[in-house]
Each structure stands twice: as C-alpha cells, then as structure tokens.
Amino acid sequence: MILLLLRLVAAIVIAYFVGKLVSKVKLPAILGWLIAGMILGPHAFSLMNQEILDAKWYETTVHILECAVGLMIGTELVWKQIKKSGKSIIITTLTQSLGTFLFVSLVFGVVFYFSDIPLYLAFIFGGIALATAPAPALSIVREFKTDGPVTKALIPMAALDDMVGVVVFFTTISIIASNISEKKLPAYLIVLVVVLPLIIGVVTGLLAGVVLKKERKAPATIALLIGTLLIASAVGFLFNNYIMPKPVLNFMLIGMAFSATFANMVSEERLEQIMENFNPILGLSMIIVILNLGAPLDYHLILGAGVFTAIYIIARGLGKYFGALFGATVTNSPDTVKKYLGLTLLPHSGVSLVFTGIAVSVLTAPAPECAKIIQGTIAAAAVINEIIAVIIAKKGFEWAGEFNKKADVTNG
Numbered sequence: 001m002i003l004l005l006l007r008l009v010a011a012i013v014i015a016y017f018v019g020k021l022v023s024k025v026k027l028p029a030i031l032g033w034l035i036a037g038m039i040l041g042p043h044a045f046s047l048m049n050q051e052i053l054d055a056k057w058y059e060t061t062v063h064i065l066e067c068a069v070g071l072m073i074g075t076e077l078v079w080k081q082i083k084k085s086g087k088s089i090i091i092t093t094l095t096q097s098l099g100t101f102l103f104v105s106l107v108f109g110v111v112f113y114f115s116d117i118p119l120y121l122a123f124i125f126g127g128i129a130l131a132t133a134p135a136p137a138l139s140i141v142r143e144f145k146t147d148g149p150v151t152k153a154l155i156p157m158a159a160l161d162d163m164v165g166v167v168v169f170f171t172t173i174s175i176i177a178s179n180i181s182e183k184k185l186p187a188y189l190i191v192l193v194v195v196l197p198l199i200i201g202v203v204t205g206l207l208a209g210v211v212l213k214k215e216r217k218a219p220a221t222i223a224l225l226i227g228t229l230l231i232a233s234a235v236g237f238l239f240n241n242y243i244m245p246k247p248v249l250n251f252m253l254i255g256m257a258f259s260a261t262f263a264n265m266v267s268e269e270r271l272e273q274i275m276e277n278f279n280p281i282l283g284l285s286m287i288i289v290i291l292n293l294g295a296p297l298d299y300h301l302i303l304g305a306g307v308f309t310a311i312y313i314i315a316r317g318l319g320k321y322f323g324a325l326f327g328a329t330v331t332n333s334p335d336t337v338k339k340y341l342g343l344t345l346l347p348h349s350g351v352s353l354v355f356t357g358i359a360v361s362v363l364t365a366p367a368p369e370c371a372k373i374i375q376g377t378i379a380a381a382a383v384i385n386e387i388i389a390v391i392i393a394k395k396g397f398e399w400a401g402e403f404n405k406k407a408d409v410t411n412g
Helices: 002-024 031-041 050-054 055-075 080-116 120-128 135-142 149-178 187-212 216-244 251-263 268-294 300-304 307-329 335-344 349-363 368-399
Strands: none
Touching: 002 031, 002 050, 002 268, 031 135, 031 268, 031 368, 050 055, 050 216, 050 268, 055 135, 055 149, 055 187, 055 216, 055 268, 080 120, 080 307, 080 335, 120 149, 120 251, 120 307, 120 349, 120 368, 135 149, 135 268, 135 368, 149 187, 149 251, 149 335, 149 349, 149 368, 187 216, 187 251, 216 251, 216 268, 251 349, 307 368, 335 368, 349 368
C-alpha cells in the first residue's frame, strides 16, 4: 500500500505541474490535470494503475474529496442571494437538462430506427447526456476568478442539474430494465439517490453551522470544518455500503447540501473566512478529483471513435446550448447568460461514466450488443468531449467578460 500511495502522490505532483504548464498557454489548469490523468492512468504509463483505482482506500479518499469539492457549490447557495434569481435558474436548469434529454433521444431515435438498433437505447443515451459534471466548470470559476451573471447562474445550476440528471436517468433505466431485464431497479432507489445525499448533507451541515458560527483562529476553524466534513462523508459511506442495495450515492451532493446548510447559518464575513482557510485543501481536492476523472479515460478511444460518438457529442452540445438559451430567453435573463451559459455546461465525463456503468450492468445479460454500443460510444465521447468542453467552457466565461471579477479573498 505504501508503494501505491507513493505512486498516487507522484501522480498528483505531476498533474499539478502539467496544470501550471497548461496555464502558461492561457488554457485552464484543469485541462492539464485531466490529460495528466489519462497519461498516468492504466491505459498509458500506468503510474496510477488499476490496482490504485480499484483500491478501497483510494475510492474512499476520492469520495471524501468529492464531498470537499461540493463546498464550492454549496457555499454559493446562500438563500438571500438565490432569492433574486431563483425562478429563472430553476426554469433554465429544466429547459437545458430536459431539452438535452429529448433532443439526444430524438436524434438517436432516428439514427437507430434506420440502423435497426432497439429504440429504447436512444432514451438511455438521452438519460446519460443530460448530466453535467460540475467540477470542471467550477475549477475554471476558481482559477480565473470569474464573477457575473453567467457564473451566478452556473453555480446553483450545477447542483440542480445533478439532481434532475439522477431523476431522469434512473427513471429511464428503471422503465427500460423492467421491460427487458430481470435486473429490475426498485422505484424507491430513484428517490433515495437524490434525496438521501441532501438529507445527510443538511443534518451534518446543521452540526457544522453550530460549531463554525463562532469566530475562531484558522487552525481551529479548519479542524472543525474537516471534522464535520468527515462526519458527513462517514454517514454517506454507512448508507452507501450497508443500507443501499448498491453504492450509488453522489458525495458531491452531500458536500453541497452540507456546506449550503452551514453557509446559511453563519455570517457573510465568517463564511468568507472559513472558505479562505479551506482554500488550499479545496485546491488539492480539485486536482485529485479531476485526476480521478482522467485516469479511467482511454486515449486510444479517440482513434477508434465512430459515427455514434460524433453524433452524441454534437447532439448533446446543441441540446445544452439551445436548452439554456431557451430557458434564459423565457426568463429574461441577461444577454450574456443567453449567449454563453450553454457553453459552460458542456463538461460531462464523471457523471456520464457512472451512468454508463449502471446502464451496461443492466443491459449486459438481456442485450449485450446494446451494452457494447453504449460503452464504446460514451467512453470515446468522454475523452473527446472533456478536452473540447473545458476549452469551450473557458471561452464562455471569457466572452461573457467575467474573468478576474472576484476578489482574491474568496477564491484563494
């Protein structure tokens, strides 16, 4: 285990420097972390080999760090600020996520109809496509200190989008599984997957709010925040491993609900102080979470990517962009939100790979050919889309004129 730990530390250090290098050419550091993950992962140099990725301690660490990354979303969900634009964010979230689901399903429905492939597969593609991975866009927000209408819309949307994604995907896969497979997903699982992380986060967040309210010196603040964050993660592990029928809880959602709860209990100044103290840990968490996104991605798939992969990337991109444009237009959002919000919603890989894994496990026995189509298409799309999406998301914030608008104190 010590050797594996040293390999992981070496991978983190390399990723950090690759990120710095990529920043020099005015691209987001996250692109460097992601590429480092691919290069150092089991499909290339294997510094982060399959043994590390499969290790229980590694999986546990990543989940705790996902919880920590959730603080980036949650601490921005202060009710006083959300109240001003709450309705427009909810409507735009629904139009861009459900719009993507319907558009991708429709496009693949037509393609599969003429290719003699079962039509239900189109809805699985739609269910996978609507999910957005919040970490890449939030990493850009943090690195380039963005602020403005697009950033303010994106942060709560990142949280809501995850919830809508989980509900739509699990509903779709449950209906399909009940018709073609013996491996039925119980209906209550759909509700639990969304609601449980939020309940865990809120309950443990109340405890954090109580202990963090009072001003303390940096070491004490950090110790209390890490302590309560570990409690939130531990409760998540308890449910994930011993109570749920299979481990499917989203730890970023736990961290988001946890931090949103205490963020609404402490003063604005205290919240700023807490996050300033937590920034170095948040930075490290981001690198490891993104490295973990990159490691399973096989760069060879770029060469073998087929027509379905191209259709998937383009259809998903159009669904996200025009869905966000429609929602922003209906709610009279600022012009920059109409034009550029959709571009910041393109990163995708983490959630898409989780959903793909579930879909493949449901389809492998009753429809092995369909399982192969999903696995090949999404795996290749995850690699190609992620590299393109990070660059486009950065451009979205840049064109919206939101770079370097936030004071150093809140972003580190």
